[in-house]
Amino acid sequence: MAGKIQAPRGTFDVLPEESRGRAALEETARSILEPAGYGRIETPVFEGTELFARGVGESTDIVQKEMYTFEDGGGRSLTLRPEGTAPICRAYVEHGMHKLPQPAKLWYLSAFFRYERAQAGRYRQFWQIGAEAIGSDDPAVDAELITLLATLLDAVGVSGVRLRLASLGSPQGRAAYREELQGYLRANEDQLSDEVRGRIDLNPLRAFDADHPGTRAVMERAPRLLDSLEADDAEHFAEVRGMLDGAGVGYEIDPSLVRGLDYYTRTVFEFTSDALGAQSGVGGGGRYDGLVEQLGGPPTPGCGWAAGVERIRLAATAPPTAPPPVDLYVALADPAARKAAFGVTAQARSASLATHQELAGRSVKGQLKQADRLRARYVAVVSADGATVLRDLSAGTEEELNAADVVVRILRERGMG
Secondary structure, X not given: OOOOOOOOOOOOOOOHHHHHHHHHHHHHHHHHHHHHXXXXXXXXXXXXXXXXXXXXXXXXXXXXXXXXXEEXXXXXXXXXXXXXXXXXXXXXXXXXXXXXXXXXXXEEEEEEEOOOOOEOOEOOEEEEEEEXXXXXXOHHHHHHHHHHHHXXXXXXXXXXXXXXXXXXXXXXXXXXXXXXXXXHHHXXXXXXXHHHHHOOOOOHHXXXXXXXXXXXXXXXXXXXXXXXXXXXXXXXXXXXXXXXXXXXXXXXXXXXXXXXXOOOEEEEEEEEEHHHOOOOEEEEXXXXXXXXXXXXXXXXXXXXXXXXXXXXXXXXXXXXXXXXXXXXXXXXXXXXXXXXXXXXXXXHHHOOOOEEEOOOOOOHHHHHHHHHHOXXXXXXXXOOOOEEEEEEOOOOEEEXXXXXXXXXXXXXXXXXO
16 A cells, blocks of 8 residues: 655645634734725745845845745746745835835735744744735834734734834944944854854844854843934834834833844834743734835835734634534435435525535434534425425424425525515
């Protein structure tokens, strides 16, 4: 016998019982984001590799280690999208969204791909809900996005939520701090991990993310970017905090907070959940005022976030989502009744009744048990000649009628006829 084929490591099947909870999460996201002016967008599952090299940053772990990249039949280098912001900014430029009233407000729920160590809530194919507002540098944009994500996490029952908040300043203001930090890291180079030493020149801020004990000890004494913000950046950050205070959104300032992507500027934030243990991040984002220009567009500010669907589902305390109840179960009095029963099913579905039909060769008794499992309101036991017994399982009544009259009778009883 051939060996059993399983899903690739780091991927998973979404089975019906899980898909209901994910659909409920999608609907909750839609109900929060679309009334706030965010329209749904979906970008291609793969893009030109240059998009991520230029947009995400060649020194990032994503570009250096985690992307699924391949050549197509024409020799072009393509990459399965590892994140959502760069593709959306590419779409913003390509479709001339700068001509629309600004900011352009977009949201997505899409699959992404990264080659990383598979663990609880982290996969190589994963789904994210994200929101982006492109075209305004108003601190109210940052505060609105943070508040919307806080609202979503609360609405779906994510427990133990904490919001970490910081500012990276502007690239110009960050340059002097970067040199200061590089000097500090070189002075303590013997205590750093090989990985951190290797990217002191490329991306020294990522040292704050290190798990290496020696590196962490060094970074506890490192100079902080928040202490070096230029006046405009400090004012922008203060306004964001003031709006969050006014909205009642709690947060903690974390000077060590950095994001794993090069495009971030000014506000950065991360929501964590105590329910997730060590890998506590559930969603986050920030401002990326230079990204659109990097991708060939005009100078354009932007801000956004992404939250992991699998992480949210793990951290949520909501009970499992039950399947929807069934209006009608069409049963067969005998195998010869298939044609007549199929007609009843088709008619019921045309009338928008949630209808299941017997398809497994059960006895009449077994069919009635299946109808009960499905929480069906009605069961129609159809005979080959069309004679039908319609049972109302809720009222405990039954009547005999012709198969052609079943749907009309149900609709009349429900006040829909």
